[in-house]
Amino acid sequence: MRTAVLVEPTEFELQDRGRPTPGPEDVLVAIRDVGICGSDVHYYEHGRIGDYVVEEPLVLGHESAGEVVEVGENVTGLEPGDRVALEPGVPCRRCAHCKRGEYHLCESVEFMATPPHDGAFAEYVSWPADFAYELPGTVSTVEGALCEPLSVGIHAARRGNVGTGDTVLVTGAGPIGLLAAEAARAAGATDVLITDIVPEKLEFARERGVDRAINIAETDLETAVDEYTDGVGADVVVEASGAEASIRSTLDGVRRGGTVVLVGLSDEAAVPLDVLDVIDNEIDVHGSFRYANTYPAAIDLLADDVVDVEGLVDFRSPLSDVDDAFERAMEPTVIKGMISVDDA
Numbered sequence: 001m002r003t004a005v006l007v008e009p010t011e012f013e014l015q016d017r018g019r020p021t022p023g024p025e026d027v028l029v030a031i032r033d034v035g036i037c038g039s040d041v042h043y044y045e046h047g048r049i050g051d052y053v054v055e056e057p058l059v060l061g062h063e064s065a066g067e068v069v070e071v072g073e074n075v076t077g078l079e080p081g082d083r084v085a086l087e088p089g090v091p092c093r094r095c096a097h098c099k100r101g102e103y104h105l106c107e108s109v110e111f112m113a114t115p116p117h118d119g120a121f122a123e124y125v126s127w128p129a130d131f132a133y134e135l136p137g138t139v140s141t142v143e144g145a146l147c148e149p150l151s152v153g154i155h156a157a158r159r160g161n162v163g164t165g166d167t168v169l170v171t172g173a174g175p176i177g178l179l180a181a182e183a184a185r186a187a188g189a190t191d192v193l194i195t196d197i198v199p200e201k202l203e204f205a206r207e208r209g210v211d212r213a214i215n216i217a218e219t220d221l222e223t224a225v226d227e228y229t230d231g232v233g234a235d236v237v238v239e240a241s242g243a244e245a246s247i248r249s250t251l252d253g254v255r256r257g258g259t260v261v262l263v264g265l266s267d268e269a270a271v272p273l274d275v276l277d278v279i280d281n282e283i284d285v286h287g288s289f290r291y292a293n294t295y296p297a298a299i300d301l302l303a304d305d306v307v308d309v310e311g312l313v314d315f316r317s318p319l320s321d322v323d324d325a326f327e328r329a330m331e332p333t334v335i336k337g338m339i340s341v342d343d344a
């Protein structure tokens with residue numbers, strides 16, 4: 001099977017690899033669509049993300065969906081011909097975190113395209129059937145693949161306990177910020193504000209329906225949020241840029257007694273936050289890492305046309321053009337590039 005393998009930073013090789021054989025609990029999936037995530041681009045450019053270092057050739061891509069072509073002998077509920085979205089992180093299912101339902105925190109999770117685990121830029125992937133979610137007829141495999149970043153957004157909204165009537169400020173209008181904003185809206189937020197420093201990103205966010213798009217390169221965040229909220233501040237701030245200045249400014253946007261959810265991954269592990277501000281104003285600061293139990297909700301949001309993920313897609317490239325696709329994905333105005341594996 002054709003497989004795009006990152007052999008060196010900025011160098012993919014199209015290899016012919018053996019088609020995997022599904023184990024008794026697995027499904028063999030003919031991959032159709034795979035999103036290019038910022039983390040894929042980071043591995044492509046730098047060969048590492050923090051402590052995760054690409055030491056052996058690695059197959060990237062963890063936002064994927066396709067068609068089941070074979071099922072293991074113990075698999076029930078899925079059959080050849082079903083279209084599925086693949087949840088990329090498979091936990092041990094036995095540890096205390098798994099048993100509490102927070103399986104994304106499992107220390108033994110194997111996450112696609114995170115060294116040393118291969119991802120989905122390949123014609124076939126064998127995957128545990130309980131992490132393959134059937135897509136209804138109205139949900140495309142492009143949408144199925146983008147259940148992954150949508151899941152990050154849903155989890156962030158859940159971590160922020162976003163509720164009916166809330167005002168939510170999202171910082172950073174990349175795919176994660178946009179989908180966090182739309183997940184917040186779906187959770188009941190009636191006012192959604194977003195920031196960025198790239199005018200095209202802000203214009204796009206406006207077109208997708210945010211109530212206020214703030215260019216933080218030109219406008220003071222606190223002033224803009226105060227103006228919108230009559231000096232109260234946002235109930236929930238979701239930080240989705242990873243920029244240090246933005247992480248620090250979350251406390252300027254949140255109301256007293258509100259919640260800050262940190263999603264964006266800073267290049268620096270330590271970012272100063274004013275803890276006296278946190279204490280005095282009783283701010284809840286929550287980390288948000290990947291997701292658990294979100295795929296069914298993501299699929300429902302797509303099936304019900306509550307969230308439009310296809311509108312985020314700037315281009316779709318065949319697997320054979322993976323190098324070019326990654327170069328395009330790095331352009332600052334691009335939101336989402338996709339690889340169409342079956343078009344190769």
Ligand SMILES: NC(=O)c1ccc[n+]([C@@H]2O[C@H](COP(=O)([O-])OP(=O)(O)OC[C@H]3O[C@@H](n4cnc5c(N)ncnc54)[C@H](O)[C@@H]3O)[C@@H](O)[C@H]2O)c1
Pocket residue numbers: 037038039152171172173174175176177195196197198201216240241242243245246262263264265266288289290291
């Ligand atoms: N915690 C998790 O589970 C998780 C999952 C996926 C991604 N992430 C992280 O979330 C962040 C967003 O991911 P993405 O794919 O949307 O990235 P992205 O780079 O496409 O988007 C980030 C956006 O932030 C904007 N930005 C930069 N500086 C800013 C500032 N000072 N204020 C406001 N906006 C600013 C950029 O212009 C860009 O539009 C990244 O840091 C990524 O690593 C975290």
Ligand SMILES: C[C@@H](O)[C@H](N)C(=O)O
Pocket residue numbers: 037039111114148149152290
């Ligand atoms: C969650 C996922 O989108 C992220 N890129 C990760 O590797 O954790």
